[in-house]
Amino acid sequence: MEQKALKEREQQCIQEQPPGCTAACPVHVDVRGMVAAIQKEDYKAGGQLLYKMVPFPRIISRICDQPCQQVCKRQEIDESIAVNELEKSCVDNSNELILKITQMPPKDKTIAIIGAGLSGLTAAVELGKKGYNVVIFEAKKLLGGSIWDIPEHRLPRQNIAEDFAILKRIPLEINLHVIVNNHKNSKMSLDHISATFDAVYLATGCIEANPHYWGLALDVGGGIAIHPVTLATSVPNVFAGGSLYLGPDRKSPITSISHGKIAANSIDRFLQNASLTASREKEGPFTSLLYTNIAGVEPQTKVRSADPNKGYTTEEAVKEAKRCLLCECLECVKVCEYLAHFHAYPKRYVREVYNNSSIVMGVHHANKMINACNLCGLCEQVCPGNLNMGEICQEARRIMVKKGKMPPRVHDFALRDMQFSTSEKFAFSRHQPGFASSSTVFFPGCQLSASSPEHVKSMYQFLCKKITDGVGLILGCCGVPADWAGQENLFKETIKAIEDNWRKLGSPRVITGCPTCYSVFKREWPSMDVESIWTVLDKIGLPDQGEEPFVPLKLVVHDACTTRHEAALQQSIRKILHTLGHQVEELENSNELTECCGYGGLMLFANKEIAHKMIKKRSQQSENDFLTYCAMCRDNFASQGKQSYHLLDLIFPTRQQDVTSKKGPGYSERQENRARLKRTLQKEVWGELADEEQCNVKLIISEKVRQVLEELMILDSDIIAVISHAEHTGNKFKDMENNSYIASFKPASVTYWVEYSTQEDGFLVHNAYSHRLEIKGS
Numbered sequence: 001m002e003q004k005a006l007k008e009r010e011q012q013c014i015q016e017q018p019p020g021c022t023a024a025c026p027v028h029v030d031v032r033g034m035v036a037a038i039q040k041e042d043y044k045a046g047g048q049l050l051y052k053m054v055p056f057p058r059i060i061s062r063i064c065d066q067p068c069q070q071v072c073k074r075q076e077i078d079e080s081i082a083v084n085e086l087e088k089s090c091v092d093n094s095n096e097l098i099l100k101i102t103q104m105p106p107k108d109k110t111i112a113i114i115g116a117g118l119s120g121l122t123a124a125v126e127l128g129k130k131g132y133n134v135v136i137f138e139a140k141k142l143l144g145g146s147i148w149d150i151p152e153h154r155l156p157r158q159n160i161a162e163d164f165a166i167l168k169r170i171p172l173e174i175n176l177h178v179i180v181n182n183h184k185n186s187k188m189s190l191d192h193i194s195a196t197f198d199a200v201y202l203a204t205g206c207i208e209a210n211p212h213y214w215g216l217a218l219d220v221g222g223g224i225a226i227h228p229v230t231l232a233t234s235v236p237n238v239f240a241g242g243s244l245y246l247g248p249d250r251k252s253p254i255t256s257i258s259h260g261k262i263a264a265n266s267i268d269r270f271l272q273n274a275s276l277t278a279s280r281e282k283e284g285p286f287t288s289l290l291y292t293n294i295a296g297v298e299p300q301t302k303v304r305s306a307d308p309n310k311g312y313t314t315e316e317a318v319k320e321a322k323r324c325l326l327c328e329c330l331e332c333v334k335v336c337e338y339l340a341h342f343h344a345y346p347k348r349y350v351r352e353v354y355n356n357s358s359i360v361m362g363v364h365h366a367n368k369m370i371n372a373c374n375l376c377g378l379c380e381q382v383c384p385g386n387l388n389m390g391e392i393c394q395e396a397r398r399i400m401v402k403k404g405k406m407p408p409r410v411h412d413f414a415l416r417d418m419q420f421s422t423s424e425k426f427a428f429s430r431h432q433p434g435f436a437s438s439s440t441v442f443f444p445g446c447q448l449s450a451s452s453p454e455h456v457k458s459m460y461q462f463l464c465k466k467i468t469d470g471v472g473l474i475l476g477c478c479g480v481p482a483d484w485a486g487q488e489n490l491f492k493e494t495i496k497a498i499e500d501n502w503r504k505l506g507s508p509r510v511i512t513g514c515p516t517c518y519s520v521f522k523r524e525w526p527s528m529d530v531e532s533i534w535t536v537l538d539k540i541g542l543p544d545q546g547e548e549p550f551v552p553l554k555l556v557v558h559d560a561c562t563t564r565h566e567a568a569l570q571q572s573i574r575k576i577l578h579t580l581g582h583q584v585e586e587l588e589n590s591n592e593l594t595e596c597c598g599y600g601g602l603m604l605f606a607n608k609e610i611a612h613k614m615i616k617k618r619s620q621q622s623e624n625d626f627l628t629y630c631a632m633c634r635d636n637f638a639s640q641g642k643q644s645y646h647l648l649d650l651i652f653p654t655r656q657q658d659v660t661s662k663k664g665p666g667y668s669e670r671q672e673n674r675a676r677l678k679r680t681l682q683k684e685v686w687g688e689l690a691d692e693e694q695c696n697v698k699l700i701i702s703e704k705v706r707q708v709l710e711e712l713m714i715l716d717s718d719i720i721a722v723i724s725h726a727e728h729t730g731n732k733f734k735d736m737e738n739n740s741y742i743a744s745f746k747p748a749s750v751t752y753w754v755e756y757s758t759q760e761d762g763f764l765v766h767n768a769y770s771h772r773l774e775i776k777g778s
Contacts, residue, residue, distance in 0.1 A: 006354050009392065012385035013347035014289045018290065019073070020068075020071035024070065026255045026258030027258045032327060035086060055121070055122055056166075059147060061090070062154055063253050066083055073292050078301070081320065085317070101166075101169060102129070109132050111198060111201065114180045114190070117203060118147065119263075136172060136175060182214055190214055191215055197237075200237060201267065207244065216233045216238065217233070217234030224244070231263050239270075241256075242259045290328070291331065291384040337613040338610050350392055356396065373393040376600045410485075414605045422476055425671075425675045428681070430472060439471075439508050441472035441508045444456040444514065445514030447630075448513045450665065451631035455649075456513065472508060476497075478494070515563045515569070537572070537651070552582055557573060558618070559594035561596040585624055595617075597628075615640045615642070618637070627644070631664075634646040634664065667715055697723055700761075719765055722754040726754075741757065751771055
């Protein structure tokens with residue numbers, strides 16, 4: 001991933017954008033962090049966050065004009081948070097509110113500050129910390145400017161004295177009773193100061209002096225022309241801000257402090273010959289892009305202090321702080337167990353993926369994150385910036401495969417299962433018997449064939465009855481496991497083989513039985529006439545339900561994630577259910593917001609823990625039975641105890657046992673179902689002699705061992721290969737205590753170990769496991 005693309009994707013995630021209150025604050029006080037500290041009654045931590053951005057926290061906590069309140073998200077529900085009152089609580093309840101000053105080495109430059117109000121003093125503190133020599137010129141007898149006009153009951157003089165103590169910790173030269181301007185009667189001219197000092201900050205407040213007296217260029221309104229970003233004036237080393245710039249109508253204590261910081265930055269850049277304008281978009285107030293979902297947030301009355309003069313008690317402060325939404329986005333993390341599992345958010349994940357690809361490919365822990373994503377696209381749907389982590393993870397998988405850094409174990413089983421489905425054991429294509437051409441071809445997919453082979457047979461026979469001009473059949477896998485695994489070449493080979501078979505049948509319309517196959521074909525072959533079986537059935541009607549149809553049910557529809565953007569298909573599902581007489585319940589996250597069942601992206605193979613969390617979370621969203629139209633969705637939910645139907649269970653109600661409680665077939669049975677389906681169709685539909693699967697090794701496997709094999713994804717064929725190899729070569733160990741044998745065999749990248757004993761009618765399997773370790777000799 002190129003740096004430019006990386007930055008663009010990172011910027012799509014807005015989680016690190018500040019809350020609106022912090023962005024609107026001219027000095028960007030971390031209001032969220034301060035309020036969170038108050039919620040924990042940690043007033044010292046809250047006070048330090050205020051002090052970090054404001055050099056005079058005791059003063060500003062009394063007189064701040066609170067521009068933050070105008071954008072507080074809470075006001076969309078009831079009333080804005082009382083930020084200033086909470087700041088005051090932090091100050092009043094912090095015994096040790098001391099700003100840590102890291103003094104930089106002294107510099108040989110001297111700056112003049114004209115005006116010792118909040119803006120000028122802030123600039124003095126900032127420049128003093130940077131090591132500059134600072135000289136203050138103040139016309140009055142006291143530092144602080146107009147703050148002395150504020151009544152003491154609102155701004156106690158003790159607060160001013162305590163805040164101004166910081167000025168004693170910074171080397172400053174203070175000159176009081178000095179009036180500076182270019183008037184002929186002035187004893188100290190601005191021209192002289194600007195010529196004598198390396199830089200000047202003009203912060204005299206809302207003075208009534210004629211702007212011409214400063215000798216600076218004026219704007220169209222007759223005031224001093226001041227650059228809105230840098231606060232520069234027409235004289236290169238003179239900067240101006242605070243109330244002098246704002247004027248009496250826009251006078252703002254917190255903005256004056258902000259101008260002091262901005263001026264200090266500009267002066268520092270000016271003296272270092274750096275750009276005055278570069279990367280300053282977010283100095284001062286700006287509009288945050290942070291999105292915070294307020295759906296379901298209950299209104300709460302703003303806390304009023306029992307004694308307005310004293311402010312909040314600690315109990316009142318905590319209560320008001322708990323009204324704060326602590327704004328953040330995390331919309332994707334809220335709905336995705338995968339994103340939540342790694343305890344961060346996409347912007348951080350994107351960087352980890354990039355570092356994994358560029359620096360330590362193959363050993364970084366981000367491999368787990370990259371391969372665990374189900375690639376379902378829900379994150380993009382809920383993200384205000386439309387960031388799709390699935391696209392990023394899939395791209396990273398492809399890079400890992402190309403560089404030979406993809407751990408074999410991650411997707412090995414899924415790819416071997418796909419290899420089975422594309423082999424002669426299952427792959428098959430024919431015209432309908434008696435037809436030399438096909439107007440339509442049915443492609444049921446590998447997973448429906450593995451889960452419900454009887455439904456595939458029934459559906460094909462029904463289509464042949466309803467469509468009179470020839471319905472062909474193609475058995476196989478659409479190749480999506482290879483696509484999900486980042487195996488581009490293998491995916492293209494698989495797709496090409498399907499395309500060849502399709503063209504041999506005359507390039508007919510394709511009807512898919514699997515929603516994933518439908519999405520793959522639609523994406524890979526835009527010109528192909530492809531339709532889902534569900535929209536087809538919605539048009540042509542349903543099979544006869546027989547004499548004993550299922551009783552009407554109340555069903556929760558779980559939409560397959562691969563149909564997220566297929567509104568017509570989803571609507572057909574619901575229409576079919578209504579036609580069958582069933583009642584439909586919608587989950588909160590349905591249609592374009594549907595959640596994955598845990599199979600997508602090969603999550604179930606790469607990280608079972610997350611997949612099971614995902615299945616459990618989805619299952620608990622309704623107590624009613626689930627209705628799915630993806631075989632893997634039904635089987636995954638059923639495997640974790642959720643009662644679920646596949647829609648074909650209702651369309652072809654042949655299995656009258658409790659379908660909802662029946663777990664899907666195991667891995668070995670899934671492959672056998674596919675192979676048996678092919679043989680059955682060859683024999684019963686086409687009248688062909690199918691090669692029966694011959695096996696000279698009979699396995700005896702208890703239910704307990706079967707569970708182990710399923711958990712480790714070890715097939716019966718793997719067990720047979722180990723035992724056959726051991727019995728043929730004699731490469732096995734004898735466990736004298738248990739009177740059993742232990743043998744291993746490595747047919748490809750996986751080594752399988754089996755403990756077994758011989759029986760009269762076969763081999764009893766005691767245990768098995770597998771690994772991908774490779775021991776090389778020296």
